[in-house]
Amino acid sequence: MDVHQHVIPPARARAVTGRAAAIGWPAPAWDERSAIAMMDRRSIATGVLSYAAPLAAPDDPGEAREVARSVNEFTAELVKNRPDRFGHFAALPLPDVDGALAEAAHALDQLHADGVIVLSNAHGRYLGDPAFEPLWAELDARSAVVLVHPTAPPGTPVPEVPAPLADFPYDTTRTALHMTVRGVPRRHRRMRLVLPHAGGFLPYAAHRFALAARLPTGATADDPGGTPEDFIADLRRFYFDTAFSAGPAALPSLLAFAAPERILYGSDFPMVPADWGTGFDTALDEYPHWEPGRLHAVNRGNAELLIPRLGTHPRTPQEIVRPDR
Secondary structure, three states: OEEEEEOOOHHHHHHHHHHHHHOOOOOOOOOHHHHHHHHHHOOOOOEEEEOOOOOOOOOOHHHHHHHHHHHHHHHHHHHHHOOOOEEEEEEOOOOOHHHHHHHHHHHHHHOOOOEEEEEOEEOOEEOOOHHHHHHHHHHHHOOOEEEEEOOOOOOOOOOOOOOOOOHHHHHHHHHHHHHHHOOHHHHOOOOEEEEOHHHOOHHHHHHHHHHHHHOHHHOEOOEOOOOHHHHHHHHOOOEEEOOOOOOOOHHHHHHHHOOHHHEEOOOOOOOOOHHHHHHHHHHHHOOOOOOOOHHHHHHHHHHHHHOHHHHHOOOOHHHHHOOOO
């Protein structure tokens, strides 16, 4: 069960290609047939699709609403036709809170999306911004799953290093910290927040970050903070996926930090080149220190608990041969 897989509607292919070029990344290509072929090769039963690029320019909220609706309706049709192979996290046009609320309601109620996706910063505004509180309250009331996908942070990127390699996990870490300092995970405990790529640098440095609880800036008027232990507990409220992150240093750090039931498999297809993705799959499967049943939970069981609909369809023939995923 792949909670981190992307869709590129034909109408958005040029925009995604341009975005990839701008951040120094290979241009991804996507179509339904290639996605299913990839899943068959890699023993993935179901992939939850999301659109993980900016929807429009910062000064065009109307366009962002239109693109979000178009992308979500395209993806919902894919799921309708192949509910056994695809799920759907709906795109929301932040920082337009009213637009995001309207699109979340439409996607969850009318399109039957399995959750929503937001970028780690909305044109420079991080997700702990108080202006976004109405959205979190609504998603919490719905017990929604929210994929917090990284994007490029504000400012100058690391020179000569493609943004997805360094700046994206950095931005995941920044927004998770901002949300935690602002008390979002603590206030909205029914909302399930998923951090891609093993949470960026969060598991490795969590105990360092927890010292923010001892600083005056670590408290807000509506959430007065607590101890470093409380801060760690709040960081552990996130879910974490394994996309692009099953390396020999990252995986032990994630497993040492995250609760076992909060780690999920992710492929990041088609954004990660195929040979890279299969290499990380192999590293995940061959990690020598799995406790009994835990690899199965990461590969499938935890996602079925997070999104029960994913477990209602029969497995693929490839999965019968390799039942872990």
